Amino acid sequence: VDENTPPETLESRTVEAVAKYIKDGVRPQRIVVMTGAGISTSAGIPDFRSPDTGLYANLARLNLPYAEAVFDISYFRNNPLPFYTLAQELYPGHYRPTITHSFIHLLHKKGLLLKLFTQNIDCLEREAGVPDEKIVEAHGSFARQSCIECKGAYPRELMERAIKEKTVPHCLDESCNGLVKPEIVFFGEQLPEAFFKNKSLPTEADLVIIMGTSLSVQPFASLPHFCRDATPRVLINSEQVGDLGSRADDVLMLQDCDSGVRKLAEACGWLEELEGLWAET
Ligand code: CNA
Numbered sequence: 001v002d003e004n005t006p007p008e009t010l011e012s013r014t015v016e017a018v019a020k021y022i023k024d025g026v027r028p029q030r031i032v033v034m035t036g037a038g039i040s041t042s043a044g045i046p047d048f049r050s051p052d053t054g055l056y057a058n059l060a061r062l063n064l065p066y067a068e069a070v071f072d073i074s075y076f077r078n079n080p081l082p083f084y085t086l087a088q089e090l091y092p093g094h095y096r097p098t099i100t101h102s103f104i105h106l107l108h109k110k111g112l113l114l115k116l117f118t119q120n121i122d123c124l125e126r127e128a129g130v131p132d133e134k135i136v137e138a139h140g141s142f143a144r145q146s147c148i149e150c151k152g153a154y155p156r157e158l159m160e161r162a163i164k165e166k167t168v169p170h171c172l173d174e175s176c177n178g179l180v181k182p183e184i185v186f187f188g189e190q191l192p193e194a195f196f197k198n199k200s201l202p203t204e205a206d207l208v209i210i211m212g213t214s215l216s217v218q219p220f221a222s223l224p225h226f227c228r229d230a231t232p233r234v235l236i237n238s239e240q241v242g243d244l245g246s247r248a249d250d251v252l253m254l255q256d257c258d259s260g261v262r263k264l265a266e267a268c269g270w271l272e273e274l275e276g277l278w279a280e281t
Pocket of ligand 1: 038045121139211216235
């Protein structure tokens with residue numbers, strides 16, 4: 001689609017037109033949000049692959065055979081220590097949600113959020129107030145933990161204690177005694193059932209907002225394709241990703257997420273409310 005192709009659903013491919021569509025829509029607005037590591041970098045959580053600041057670049061001290069081994073299930077089985085060293089840093093509680101996380105909460109508060117699909121494992125959406133039933137953690141998270149052998153659930157308090165005491169937790173069933181791990185999807189593991197159960201939801205969306213992701217990890221990267229052609233898709237990201245921009249109703253906001261959501265909230269007349277909500281987190 002040429003830049004000049006007129007949109008079908010929006011009045012124009014601008015943030016103001018998106019705001020008008022959200023506010024004046026004749027249909028109830030069902031918004032699907034899709035997010036990645038870029039919405040948490042301003043909270044201080046590094047992404048994985050940036051050459052100097054990324055987590056992988058800082059794993060030398062763990063003596064791994066290769067950086068990704070820290071998230072490899074067969075490596076973990078033999079040596080869980082590097083993962084648990086990292087988990088002490090990443091475990092929820094150290095970081096504050098960003099205003100972008102609060103924006104997703106605001107959509108929920110306004111009854112507009114159909115579903116949030118996140119690739120992040122940091123639980124910051126929950127901490128910002130988005131309820132569990134609205135979140136699909138496509139790559140899992142620290143929210144739950146279980147035995148990697150018998151899959152038995154493991155209590156959160158015990159995991160918190162293990163993290164604090166720097167020990168590696170084992171299955172409570174002594175006949176199993178398997179290793180326990182947060183339900184983060186490792187290389188070599190299936191995505192959670194919730195992802196497959198919900199992945200057709202974008203077809204029901206009136207609006208899709210994609211933020212802070214390079215859309216390079218499958219099958220997540222396919223989600224934006226599932227929404228109908230006339231459904232506006234808004235990308236708030238430092239760079240253009242996926243096929244965003246190729247449809248008549250795609251709106252590109254190529255900037256950092258926090259200023260992008262502030263702009264969108266302002267156009268909706270919600271900026272003060274958003275800042276207030278964020279201040280409470
Ligand atoms: P990615 O591949 O690192 O892409 C991030 C995208 O966000 C890139 O396009 C960046 O240009 C963009 N970006 C970075 N910072 C900003 C910002 N402040 N404003 C706007 N855009 C920005 O990350 P993806 O999530 O796409 O990759 C998927 C992996 C990374 C998933 O498996 C995640 O679990 C994993 N990951 C998660 C976290 C976390 O939970 N916070 C941290 C690091 C990696």
